[in-house]
Amino acid sequence: MTDLLSGIRVLDLTNVLAGxxxxxxxALLGADVIKxxxxxxxxxxxxxxxxxxxxxxxMGASFLAQNAGKRSVVLDLKKEAERERFLDLVASADALVxxxxxxxxxxxxxxxxxxxxxxxNLVYCAISGFGQTGPMRDNPAYDQIIQGLxxxxxxxxTPETAPLRVGYxxxxxxxxxxxxxxxxxxLVRQKTSGEGAFLDVSMLECTxxxxxxxxxxxxxxxxxxxxxxxxxxxxAPSGAFRTGDGLLNIAANxxxxxxxxxxxxxxxxxxxxxxxxxRETRKRNRAALKIEIEGxxxxxxxxxxxxxxxxxxxxxxxxxxxxxVLAEPQVLERQxxxxxxxxxxxxxxxxxxxxxxxVDGTAPLPASPPPxxxxxxxxxxAGLSPRAKTKALT
Numbered sequence: 001m002t003d004l005l006s007g008i009r010v011l012d013l014t015n016v017l018a019g020x021x022x023x024x025x026x027a028l029l030g031a032d033v034i035k036x037x038x039x040x041x042x043x044x045x046x047x048x049x050x051x052x053x054x055x056x057x058x059m060g061a062s063f064l065a066q067n068a069g070k071r072s073v074v075l076d077l078k079k080e081a082e083r084e085r086f087l088d089l090v091a092s093a094d095a096l097v098x099x100x101x102x103x104x105x106x107x108x109x110x111x112x113x114x115x116x117x118x119x120x121n122l123v124y125c126a127i128s129g130f131g132q133t134g135p136m137r138d139n140p141a142y143d144q145i146i147q148g149l150x151x152x153x154x155x156x157x158t159p160e161t162a163p164l165r166v167g168y169x170x171x172x173x174x175x176x177x178x179x180x181x182x183x184x185x186x187l188v189r190q191k192t193s194g195e196g197a198f199l200d201v202s203m204l205e206c207t208x209x210x211x212x213x214x215x216x217x218x219x220x221x222x223x224x225x226x227x228x229x230x231x232x233x234x235x236a237p238s239g240a241f242r243t244g245d246g247l248l249n250i251a252a253n254x255x256x257x258x259x260x261x262x263x264x265x266x267x268x269x270x271x272x273x274x275x276x277x278x279r280e281t282r283k284r285n286r287a288a289l290k291i292e293i294e295g296x297x298x299x300x301x302x303x304x305x306x307x308x309x310x311x312x313x314x315x316x317x318x319x320x321x322x323x324x325v326l327a328e329p330q331v332l333e334r335q336x337x338x339x340x341x342x343x344x345x346x347x348x349x350x351x352x353x354x355x356x357x358x359v360d361g362t363a364p365l366p367a368s369p370p371p372x373x374x375x376x377x378x379x380x381x382a383g384l385s386p387r388a389k390t391k392a393l394t
Contacts, residue, residue, distance in 0.1 A: 002028070002029055002030050002359040002360075002362065002364040003030045004029045004030050004359060005026060005029040005030040005031035005184075005187075006030040006031075007032075008026070008030070008031040008032065008094045008095065008187060009031065009032045009034065009092055009093045009094050009095075010023060010026050010027075010031045010032070010033045010034070010093065010094065010095045010096070010097065010183070011034055011036055011089060011090065011093045011095070011096040011097070012033050012034065012035045012036065012070060012097055013036045013096065013097065013098040013099075013100070014043075014097055014098060014099045014127070015043050015044050015045065015099060016043065016044050016045045016048070016062070016099075016172075017045070017062075017066070017143070017169055017172035017173070017176065018099055018127050018172040018173070018175035018176045018179065018203060019097055019098065019099035019127050019176065019179070020035075020043065020045065020063075020066045020067055020176070021066045021172065021173060021176030021177070021180075022097055022125070022127060022175070022176040022177070022179035022180045022183070023035070023070065023097055023180075024066040024067065024068070024069070024070070024176075024355075024366075025176070025177070025180035025355050026095075026180055026183065026184070027068070027069035027070050027366060028069060028354060028355045028364045028365075028366060029184070029359075029364065030364075031095075032071070033069065033070040033071070034070070034071050034072075034073060034089065034093075034376070034380055035067065035070045035071065035072045035073070035371065036073055036074075036075055036077075036086065036089070037072055037073070037074050037075075037373060037374070038074065038075075038076060038077075039074040039075075039076055039373075039374070041058065041373075042058065042072070042074065042373040042374075043063055043067070045060055045062040045063040045066075045067075046058040046059060046060050046063045046373065047060050048060045048061075048062035048063070049061025049062045049063070049064070054344055054346070057344050057345070058372070058373050059343070059344035059370065059372070063370060064343075064350060064352060064370050065352065065353070067370040067371065068338070068340070068352045068366035068368065068369055068370050069366030069367050069368055070368075070370070070371055071371055071375070071376035071379070071380060072371035072372065072373055072374055072375050072376055073089075073374060073376055073377050073380050073381070074373060074374035074377065077108050077110065078108065083108065083109065083110065085381065086110070087110075087115075087118050088381075088384055089380070089381075089384070090115050090118050090119050090122065091118050091119055091384075092384055093119060093122065094122070094123060094187060094190065095122065095123035095124070095125065095183050095186070095187060096115065096122060096123070096124050096125065097125040097126075097127065097179060097183065098125070098126055098127070099126070099127040099128060100126075100128075101128060101138060101140070102126070102128055102131075102132045102137045102138065103138075105126075112124045112126075112198050116196065119196070120196065121190050121194050121195060121196040122196045123183055123186040123187055123190055123196055123197050123199070124196070124197070124198050124199065125179050125182060125183050125186075125199040125201060126198070126199065126200055126201065127175050127176070127179045127201040127203070128141070128200075128201070128202065128203070129141020129142075129145070129146060129202070129203050129204060130202055130203070130204050131200050131201075131202035131204070131205065132200045133200075136204075141203060141204075143169035143170070143171045143172045143203075144165055146171035146172075146203045146204050146207055147165055147166060147170065147171050147207070148163070148165075149204060150171065150204055150207040150208050150211065151208070151211060151214070151215075151225075152166060152170065152171070152207060152211065153165055153166075154225070154227070155214055155225045155226065155227050155228075156227060157227045157229065158227055158228070158229035159226065159227055159228075159229075161227075161229075162227030163227070164227075170207070171203050171204075171206070171207045172203065174203070174206040174207050174210050175201060175202075175203035175206045175207075177206075178201055178206040178209075179199070179201045182199045182201060183199065186199060213234075217233075230249075231286060232251065232253070233283075234253070235251070235252075235253040235279060235282075235283070236279075236282040236283045236285075236286040236289060237250055237252050237258065237261070237282065237286070237289055237290065237293055238250065238251045238252065238253050239290070240319060241290065241293055241294050241297055242294045242297065242298070243294075243297040243298065243300060243301060243302040243305055244297070244298050244299060244300050244301050244302075245301040245302055246301070246302040246318060246319065247302065247318070247319035248297065248302040248305055248306060248316055248317070248318055248319070249316065249317045249318075249319060250293075250309065250314065250315070250316045251315040251316075252314055252315070253315075255278075255279065256313075257313065257314045257315070258271060258276075258282070259271045260312050260313060260314050261293075261309065261314050264308055264309060264312055264314070265293065265296035265297060266296060267292060267293075267296050270289070270292055270293075275288060275289070276289050302318045302319075303318060306318055334358070334363060335354070335363035335365065336353055336354060336363075337351045337352065337353055337354070338351065338352055338354060338365040338366055339351045340352075340368075340369035343369045343370070344372075350369060350370075352366060352369075352370070354366070
C-alpha cells in the first residue's frame, strides 16, 4: 500500500467484480476503504470461487482476489435505523462507489442528491452495465453480456471459431479501472475547489472505448474488423508461432525487425522475397510467411528463441500459463503478490495480486488481508468523529 490517498475515506457498496476491483485500486493507493455489506451474506463474491470450503466460509477465492486492504461493516440499508448509521458514515467519507442497477440507491432514499445533503462535496461513483440513462439502463449486465454487446467477442478467435468470449472478465475489469481513474480525478477537484461529483460509469462504454483501434479502423478507414486469431492486422509477421516446444509471440512490426528476424532464424533470403519484402506484401502473404518462419523456429525451444530475438531487438515472448507467469523471475522481483497467513483457516498462506504500477520504486501491496463479513463494525463506528456526526445532522 502507498500513501498517495492517505486520509481519503471511500465507502465501497459494491458486489462481485467491477466495483470491488475499482475500490481495491483505491485501497492499494492508501485510501481507507470501508466495504459496506448486507448482513445476509455480504458481497456475492464471498460465495464464488474454486474452493467450496472457502465459499461456505464466506471467503470465496473471487472475493479474496480484490478485497485485501479494506475494512468491512454490515448494514441493512432497507431499515431506517441502519440507514441513519450509514448516513453518519457518509458524513465522514470523501467518496462512495456502488454498482447497483440504476435507481436502487434512490429507492432506498440514499441517492446522490440525498447523500449530498449530508456530505456536499461527496464524490459519488455509480458503476453499471449501461449507465444511468438510455433504453438499456435497467437491463441486468454481466461481463459476458457486455463482451457480446461491445463487439469484443466478434473479433476474438479465428474466422472458424469466433465469436469467442475473452478468457477473463475483461469488461468488468475495465469498468473497475475506469471507475478508479474517474474517482481519483474527481478527488483532485474536490481537494482544490471543494466540489464533489457524480460519476456515471458504463461498462459497455468503458469496453467500447478500449476497442479504440478496431473502432477507428471502421469509422475512419471503413474496414469492418474481423477475427484474426493470434494475428495482428497492422503487421506481419506479428502473432503466435509454433517453435520446437511451444508457442512464441513475435512482433516484428518494423522493417528492420523483420530483416533481423530473417537473419536470426537463418533465412535471410525471406527479407528480399517479393512476397515479403514490404509491410503490405507481408500482410497479404502472412500465411505463407508464417509457414516459412515456423519451419525455422522448429529447430529450437521457445525460451531460447525468446532470449535470442529480444537480445537483437525483435520483440518476442513465450505463451505462458497462469502458474508459469506467476513463477517468472520478472513477476517475482517486482513483488506482484502479497502473502497473508491465517486467513479463513486456510492451510497455506493467502496470496493476492497488487495493481499494475509501482510508486517511487515501491510496490503498492495491500496492508491487510480481505476482511471477514462485518469484521470492523466496532472500530469503524467507534472511530466516527463528532464532526462527522454533526455533519450528518446538518
